[in-house]
Amino acid sequence: MSTDIGVWIAAFLTLGILSFLYKDNPFYKVSESIFIGVSAAYWFVYMIYNVIEPNLLGNLQKGEWWYAVAGILGVMMLFRLIPKIGWLSRWAVAFMIGTGAGLNFIVYLQSNVMKQIRGTLAPLNSIGNIMMIVGVITGLIYFFFSAEHKGLLGGAAKVGIWFIMVSFGASFGYTVMARISLLIGRMHFLFSDWLGLLH
Amino acid sequence: MDTRFWTKEKCKWRRKVLPLTAFIILLALWGTIRAQSPVDTLPPSPPTEVTAFDTPNDAGKNITINWKLSTDDGAGRNIVKGYDILRSESQEGKFEVVGSVVAGISTFQDDKVKNRRNYFYKVRAKDHTSSDSPTVGPVQASGQWYHKGKTVVLIFVVIFTALVIYFVESAKKGKKLYVRPIPGMDAVDEAVGRATEMGRPILYILGLSTISDVATIASLTILGRVAKKVAEFQSKLLVPCYNPIVMTVAQEVVKNAYLDAGRPDSYDESNIWFLSSSQFAYAAGVNGIMLREKTATNFYLGMFYAESLILAETGNIAGSIQIAGTDAVTQLPFFITSCDYTLIGEEFYAASAYLSREPKLLGSIKAQDWGKAGLIALIILGGFFASFHFDTFINLFTVGH
Amino acid sequence: MRRQIPLAITFIGGVVMIIQYFIPHQISQEIYRGVLDWQMIVGGFVLVLGIGSLVTHHTEKVKRQKEGWGYSLVALLGLVMMAIAGLFFGGMASDKPFMQIFIYAQNPIQATMFSLLAFFIASAAYRAFRARSFIATLLLLAAIIVMIGRVPIGAKIWSPIRVISNWLLDYPNMVAKRAIGLGVGLGMLSTALKIILGIERSYLGGGK
Structure with missing residues (x-):
């Protein structure tokens, strides 16, 4: 059995979270509350040391004055705390949303449209390839919104959703083992690191 | 000092080693001469x-x-x-x-x-x-002002933008647009009504992404519609947030929805709060809320990661009605198995327009459909071109070369 | 003005980020990197709002002695302790209190929350098993085949299972992911355009 107080705390908290599977109980609630409090502070401190210090202060010290604008936007967000000028925070929000939308637009166009189309274009010379083209087309038809899914369109959409369901099933089955290995990891901690029953 | 013995030994040593040394020197010489054979002294032909x-x-x-x-x-x-x-x-x-x-x-x-x-x-x-x-x-070296390998992307951007603007404008002029039913969204009224009857709150999760993620904005739009229903039904809406900016925007959106519903007094900002920026701390917190507040309906709309199944299964234990929607393909299988309704990928994006019934938002759905029709045509055409090894067409879609 | 300026900022921000994609020039790359940096910095500042909200939420509970206020107190204590450890006792060095708390408290809880998925994936599978519709059966069958195909014992029981499992992953699975991906792509593009063009502006809330 471990003599390290840290391992004991870790084991206590691990059991606290696992006890949730039985039902919500004080043991879980304490672990959850510690987690929420500690993790909030963790990210706060992390941001100060890893973002604000190097990215803002570091760049300003290097004379890259335009980083001051980012600082101003950041401070503007905090104006929300002062009701009279709270509306100014919208400028910073608009900056985040606008640039985010532009970036996403380009990223998704390349990764979700161009790449997928490129991957689908294949010679119709094997059952696999023909199925791929049929599957992608019927899948796309399932996502048609401005026409009723009746007749030929309805039939195609139905085939599309079959493909989608098989895919979901396959992904599901694929993930099971990975999830079980996570649990094995925790069990190993409890029985080996803490109790010392396994070596 | 007797040196004779030493001299004698030295002589012996010389007799043994000298021929060996000579042999090695000769070998080395032979090797060097071979290496400098007349053939190899010629340089290779130049590039x-x-x-x-x-x-x-x-x-x-x-x-x-x-x-x-x-x-x-x-x-x-x-x-x-x-x-x-x-x-x-x-x-x-x-x-x-x-x-x-x-x-x-x-x-x-x-x-x-x-x-x-x-x-x-x-x-x-x-x-x-x-x-x-x-x-x-x-x-000379210089930076370019246009990436020639991205022309196809540019053409696509222009066509798609034109489609969106065209259909939005024609919708504004009053052109009727049909949109097929989206199962989860038809259930919103029922879900909110049920919560009201049971006297239990509604939980709305905006996903675990930032405000820069378009999925988050889509979710915020749906939140606005749901919040309005909640305000009308006089129910309670809980929105624990993962990201502080998303939280501030969510507060604005919900406040506005209550105003629209004519019930600004019922709005309580403390019901939209920051829970955690840590993925599993957030999941742990939401689990607690679902079980302790006994939420009648849970919405999970936005970007999700591995925590999706933790949330959705706990919601099941709590007996809540669950409506999910995400563009995270890897999480969809888990929502499908654990939720009553799941908006798959594009359905999630269409949902905000569907709920609002606003013509200008519905117009963009029509543009998306035209985009899909175009893609289907491209795939069929590309299949034939690929069959006849007409690679120029296919390579058009390889971006950046 | 309170709506016009934000809408203009959104429009300019969006258009600039789209245009920079087509410009390989260094200036364009600097803008791109700069914007990403700025987004991170603003994200850092707003954590103050987050912490503020969290603290208010829990202090209210404690003050009014609402149900479970004791747990709120625990959360507040955890927050204060961790913040003090990080800001005043040696920062993020691995042998200092901050990282020690991280290693022995935050990390095990995190890993255990993640591992709960092993149980939840089982309960979700059970639920799928009870579903009686055709598409639910399709999902379940595919899941079972892939699951058995991926464990060594599966191939020992019936060797073709691994081939079928791989085929399911490589073809129908891939195909559907493509279709969903393309749909998501278009949905995202049109939503992003609506945001940039100011057609979708519900995120601004009310006001003038």
């Missing part, structure tokens, strides 16, 4: 057809040098060990080696140059001796 040019579609400060391999590289006497790339700032100036590649390689990118300055290059084929190609140049 030919050297070209140096500004690397296209880049940020600048980069020159590409291509050449044709020496005839003694992989063929001929096959003696080339590699190539040195030499650079100078004048034709006759001092050339310095700026890089080397192994035999068989016929291209090099020099990224240690300045923009808008003349450079001359030559390429040296190396063996024991070497031979240089003729000098090429002058060549």
